[in-house]
Amino acid sequence: MEWTAFIDFLSVSGQELARTEFDQIRYGNVGLALWLSIVVAVTVLLTLARLVFRRRKHHRYHSGHVIHQKFQRGLFVQVLYNTPKMLLALAVVIALVALSDPFLTATEEVTGDVESRVRIDLVDTSLSMAWEFADTGRSRAEIAREAHLEFLDMRREKNDRVSLWLFSSYPYRVDDFVVDDEMYYFQVMEAPYVTVKVLAAQSGASRDRLFVPPDKVRIIPTEGTTNIIRALQSIVKYLDRDQAIVGRGANKNRAVLIVTDADVDEIPETELAALNNRNVVSYIIYINATDARTTTLEESSTPPLIEMVRAFGGDYFDVTDQDSLQRAYQAIDERETVRVELTQRPLKVPIYSRFLLVSLALLIVAIPSGLMAELLWGTDP
Secondary structure (H helix, E strand, C coil): CCHHHHHHHHHHHHHHHHCCCHHHCEECCHHHHHHHHHHHHHHHHHHHHHHHHCCCCCCCCCCCCCCCHHHCCCHHHHHHHHHHHHHHHHHHHHHHHHHCCEEEEEEEEEEEEEEECEEEEEEECCHHHHCECCCCCCEHHHHHHHHHHHHHHHCCCCCCEEEEEEECCCEEECCCCECCHHHHHHHHHHCCCEEECCCCCCCCCCCCCCCCCHHHEEECCCCCCCCHHHHHHHHHHHHHHHHHHHCCCCCCCEEEEEEECCCCCCCCHHHHHHHHHCCEEEEEEECCCCCCCCCCCCCCCCCHHHHHHHHCCCEEEECCCCCHHHHHHHHHHCCCCEEEEEEEEEEEEECHHHHHHHHHHHHHHHHHHHHHHHHHHCCCC
């Protein structure tokens, strides 16, 4: 490769990477990149330890003479000597990013129909979800998110048409209905655990003991309660609009899956009745935070929200029961499929090549220049 062509290649690759919207990047295999990063970090630390603590083979403290400062490498030469090492380190870091399978999401125009089950996932992100789950050292929200993601893994390739909603004092629709499993999985995974005005500690717990990572908290001044009534009212309106767009009768036998600890301010009887009149069945993935060792018989009774859901033909699935998610899967699977016209389809656009090309380009520069620097300024034993 001629140097001019190589420089053009570097320039184009760098510009392509620079134009990437990094806040929109998703990663499909973070686990592999993390483990390889740990291996690289351990290798580097062991190498540094060997250089620091092990005496060099040809080194003798009493041999030779003190080298005058003017004959030692200057600052400029030291920078040139170490630049290939820095380029090599940067290339390794970028290669690790490429191994995490970065991708962007896009949409394409399509024509056709798909058999689908229609569902809204309504996730409780109120303050109580930030509190500890039954002596585990983890928040209820984290347990809820794991259960929700596990449920989505079970529903892969079922063509579910799903919309994600969060609620605390107010409901928040994350996105319209989507059919793409991968995109929806990442929407759920990256959604906040809690939306609160102030992240207060649990009653009876240490004041500074919080169970939710800071990046999973959204501070919103208007929040502070658990208003499921307002959330279900918004969902009813949303479903009516969607039915008007898709076509009358197209969305019969829909479902609402509520992920909550059932610690709500009011029981939404009217709203559940309105959903029932529209053939929308409500299910609850119940984050049961009660401790069976200290709970009395009265306290262990089913929460009023769950009783009301069951009264309108719905059901609940307790996360403390190992078979609950399987039963939730079966309940959703029993919903009748509907034929929905697709006009847009989400796409996963891999961009690992952008990072990999830049990494390879840096390696092509770093390795020869490092050999040259060692020949010119390296230390001869």
